[in-house]
Amino acid sequence: MSKAIIDDVAARAGVSIKTVSRVVNREQNVRPQTREKVEAAIAELNYRPRHSARSLAANRSFMLGLIYGKPGAHYVLDIQEGVLEICRPHGYELVIHPGEFRDGDLVNEISELILDRRIDGVLLSPPISDHMEAIGLLNEAGIPLVRIAPTIDKDAYPFVETNDLEASFELASVLIGLGHRRIGFITGHPDHRAVGQRFEGYRKALKAHDITFLGELVALGDNLFHAGEEGARQLLSLGNPPTAIFAANDEMAGGVIKASLAMGLRIPQQLSVVGFDDAPISRQVWPSLSTIQQPIRDMAKTATSILLDQLRPGPSDPHPSMHPARLILRESIAKPAKPAA
Amino acid sequence: MSKAIIDDVAARAGVSIKTVSRVVNREQNVRPQTREKVEAAIAELNYRPRHSARSLAANRSFMLGLIYGKPGAHYVLDIQEGVLEICRPHGYELVIHPGEFRDGDLVNEISELILDRRIDGVLLSPPISDHMEAIGLLNEAGIPLVRIAPTIDKDAYPFVETNDLEASFELASVLIGLGHRRIGFITGHPDHRAVGQRFEGYRKALKAHDITFLGELVALGDNLFHAGEEGARQLLSLGNPPTAIFAANDEMAGGVIKASLAMGLRIPQQLSVVGFDDAPISRQVWPSLSTIQQPIRDMAKTATSILLDQLRPGPSDPHPSMHPARLILRESIAKPAKPAA
DNA sequence: ATGAAAGCGCTAACAT
DNA sequence: ATGTTAGCGCTTTCAT
Numbered sequence: 001m002s003k004a005i006i007d008d009v010a011a012r013a014g015v016s017i018k019t020v021s022r023v024v025n026r027e028q029n030v031r032p033q034t035r036e037k038v039e040a041a042i043a044e045l046n047y048r049p050r051h052s053a054r055s056l057a058a059n060r061s062f063m064l065g066l067i068y069g070k071p072g073a074h075y076v077l078d079i080q081e082g083v084l085e086i087c088r089p090h091g092y093e094l095v096i097h098p099g100e101f102r103d104g105d106l107v108n109e110i111s112e113l114i115l116d117r118r119i120d121g122v123l124l125s126p127p128i129s130d131h132m133e134a135i136g137l138l139n140e141a142g143i144p145l146v147r148i149a150p151t152i153d154k155d156a157y158p159f160v161e162t163n164d165l166e167a168s169f170e171l172a173s174v175l176i177g178l179g180h181r182r183i184g185f186i187t188g189h190p191d192h193r194a195v196g197q198r199f200e201g202y203r204k205a206l207k208a209h210d211i212t213f214l215g216e217l218v219a220l221g222d223n224l225f226h227a228g229e230e231g232a233r234q235l236l237s238l239g240n241p242p243t244a245i246f247a248a249n250d251e252m253a254g255g256v257i258k259a260s261l262a263m264g265l266r267i268p269q270q271l272s273v274v275g276f277d278d279a280p281i282s283r284q285v286w287p288s289l290s291t292i293q294q295p296i297r298d299m300a301k302t303a304t305s306i307l308l309d310q311l312r313p314g315p316s317d318p319h320p321s322m323h324p325a326r327l328i329l330r331e332s333i334a335k336p337a338k339p340a341a
Numbered sequence: 342m343s344k345a346i347i348d349d350v351a352a353r354a355g356v357s358i359k360t361v362s363r364v365v366n367r368e369q370n371v372r373p374q375t376r377e378k379v380e381a382a383i384a385e386l387n388y389r390p391r392h393s394a395r396s397l398a399a400n401r402s403f404m405l406g407l408i409y410g411k412p413g414a415h416y417v418l419d420i421q422e423g424v425l426e427i428c429r430p431h432g433y434e435l436v437i438h439p440g441e442f443r444d445g446d447l448v449n450e451i452s453e454l455i456l457d458r459r460i461d462g463v464l465l466s467p468p469i470s471d472h473m474e475a476i477g478l479l480n481e482a483g484i485p486l487v488r489i490a491p492t493i494d495k496d497a498y499p500f501v502e503t504n505d506l507e508a509s510f511e512l513a514s515v516l517i518g519l520g521h522r523r524i525g526f527i528t529g530h531p532d533h534r535a536v537g538q539r540f541e542g543y544r545k546a547l548k549a550h551d552i553t554f555l556g557e558l559v560a561l562g563d564n565l566f567h568a569g570e571e572g573a574r575q576l577l578s579l580g581n582p583p584t585a586i587f588a589a590n591d592e593m594a595g596g597v598i599k600a601s602l603a604m605g606l607r608i609p610q611q612l613s614v615v616g617f618d619d620a621p622i623s624r625q626v627w628p629s630l631s632t633i634q635q636p637i638r639d640m641a642k643t644a645t646s647i648l649l650d651q652l653r654p655g656p657s658d659p660h661p662s663m664h665p666a667r668l669i670l671r672e673s674i675a676k677p678a679k680p681a682a
Numbered sequence: 683a684t685g686a687a688a689g690c691g692c693t694a695a696c697a698t
Numbered sequence: 699a700t701g702t703t704a705g706c707g708c709t710t711t712c713a714t
Contacts, residue, residue: 005707050707051402056394056707058710077418094436096421286599356700357701358692391690391692394692398694399692400706687713688709692706694704
């Protein structure tokens with residue numbers, strides 16, 4: 001139980017409170033000898049600066065905000081943990097703000113964060129990282145922000161990203177390499193633009209291998225499991241059904257597998273299925289999904305480091321913005337049953 | 342952009358800052374007429390009390406802490422959202438603290454929360470809700486806390502709970518009612534004591550129906566998917582394998598299903614499977630799992646309300662601590678293939 | 683390199 | 699019912 005305040009430390013160390021403050025804040029111009037004395041006093045008294053007092057005096061809250069939509073439970077938790085891992089050791093707390101992309105309240109909530117809590121900086125996770133209105137609001141208020149995996153207007157603000165498009169291109173190419181020519185695709189939620197890039201990667205892969213893109217092989221999804229089931233039923237009931245289905249995320253790919261099994265199809269013998277995210281579900285379905293592993297946690301950590309750098313006076317360290325994704329091949333793919341026409 | 346402070350409001354309303362403070366804090370002894378004037382001034386100036394100033398003066402942080410282990414992503418998010426739903430409208434922010442049960446750091450982290458951040462109150466989610474050392478620490482510091490689904494020493498602190506044991510009893514009884522006599526059980530992580538009660542429910546159900554409990558039908562698990570796979574393989578390779586498997590949570594039940602399918606078993610014809618939690622995975626496996634739905638979000642909301650009540654002066658409203666769970670019957674169960682001996 | 687004094691914006695006693 | 703006066707514990711000028 002420490003009730004020590006800065007005056008106690010100053011008295012004990014035989015210096016003024018300003019010197020204690022300098023030591024605590026790692027400022028220049030303190031003689032090593034003095035510093036040691038102060039540090040000893042701090043340790044002896046178990047002194048911890050009162051956070052609210054610092055906030056009031058310095059007009060900073062030492063809190064970071066994390067605003068996110070709902071791209072899946074594991075994604076959100078990974079981001080949260082990545083952020084916490086970096087910000088806690090630097091003395092920053094995290095305030096989490098789930099919000100719906102199309103929710104008018106989001107803007108109000110952000111205003112409150114700014115006005116009431118004087119948040120020092122904000123991390124925007126998909127799909128909110130593309131919410132330009134929210135970003136504009138933060139910008140006007142002069143609050144530093146870092147976007148995680150944005151897809152539009154990337155020049156304006158710092159961000160971290162992964163290569164959805166290229167990874168998706170590769171995964172589609174693997175299917176093509178196995179001999180698949182009719183490859184279905186289930187698209188992601190239209191508000192999640194990063195997921196939209198996966199569709200682009202698929203189209204580019206077709207093009208690169210001179211396979212005609214067919215609209216009938218595309219089903220519209222919304223990132224949820226159920227959409228995968230529906231999409232699979234739609235695509236598999238075509239006169240000439242696809243021999244492989246690429247879902248824009250693992251949750252939908254799981255839906256594809258469930259629906260296919262329910263229809264009596266054997267996977268991968270009769271249908272290859274791939275997803276994207278390396279979500280837990282990709283290992284939990286049978287057969288396991290081939291997918292793409294994204295460095296979500298690392299992105300969150302880098303984003304947080306960038307943000308903290310901006311909060312510190314002085315030049316920022318350089319951080320890589322690109323965190324490449326990785327192909328994970330599992331049991332859900334095989335050569336098509338009948339060779340392509 | 343509001344830069345208005347309390348003096349501005351006082352001047353505009355023609356009152357003293359103390360009166361403004363009274364209005365803002367909904368204290369007694371303000372004439373309705375005066376209150377209206379002040380409220381008008383607040384609205385006109387878009388005044389928001391500076392949080393750090395209130396904290397410093399009142400020695401409260403207006404922050405709640407949520408400390409949790411990792412009982413599954415959806416569980417954690419449900420709790421977070423339930424807490425936020427209640428605490429935000431009351432002007433409280435949430436600070437999240439993931440922590441491992443057996444991690445010595447947990448105690449340090451809690452100390453920091455208390456000392457540095459002056460957290461006003463704490464919610465403990467499983468399995469940390471049974472971490473008596475952490476609880477003792479909080480208690481000594483005089484920090485109000487509410488435990489979510491504790492299993493031991495329930496008298497000492499306020500808590501919310503669900504009826505794991507009874508629900509588990511019912512679910513096992515359903516299997517018995519279908520004719521199953523050899524029912525395997527995969528236990529939960531030993532640190533998660535709430536999950537342990539599910540085992541008790543299973544045993545009581547056997548006893549109630551005069552079925553001998555057999556140790557060979559029990560596999561030890563740790564709540565993770567993989568443990569379900571292992572447990573299933575262990576139980577199904579017995580000379581006389583069970584006709585049904587009850588896993589202490591859905592994630593493990595999902596593992597049972599995957600392993601069973603991989604072994605060529607048909608579910609539910611050759612094996613019935615049930616889980617617990619009504620986690621997303623219970624709807625995503627094929628066939629869908631029969632399980633127990635817990636009112637996690639509601640528990641979190643009630644727990645938060647109880648905590649906020651404690652923080653308010655005056656008597657607390659009564660809140661029900663019990664939030665009953667609900668049986669969800671889906672496709673994963675059927676009568677055993679061969680009638681019981 | 684160190685210190686003295688003046689706030690930061692609010693709440694809490696204590697008037698009135 | 700309303701106002702006055704001190705702080706809360708720190709950071710910030712500005713001296714020295």
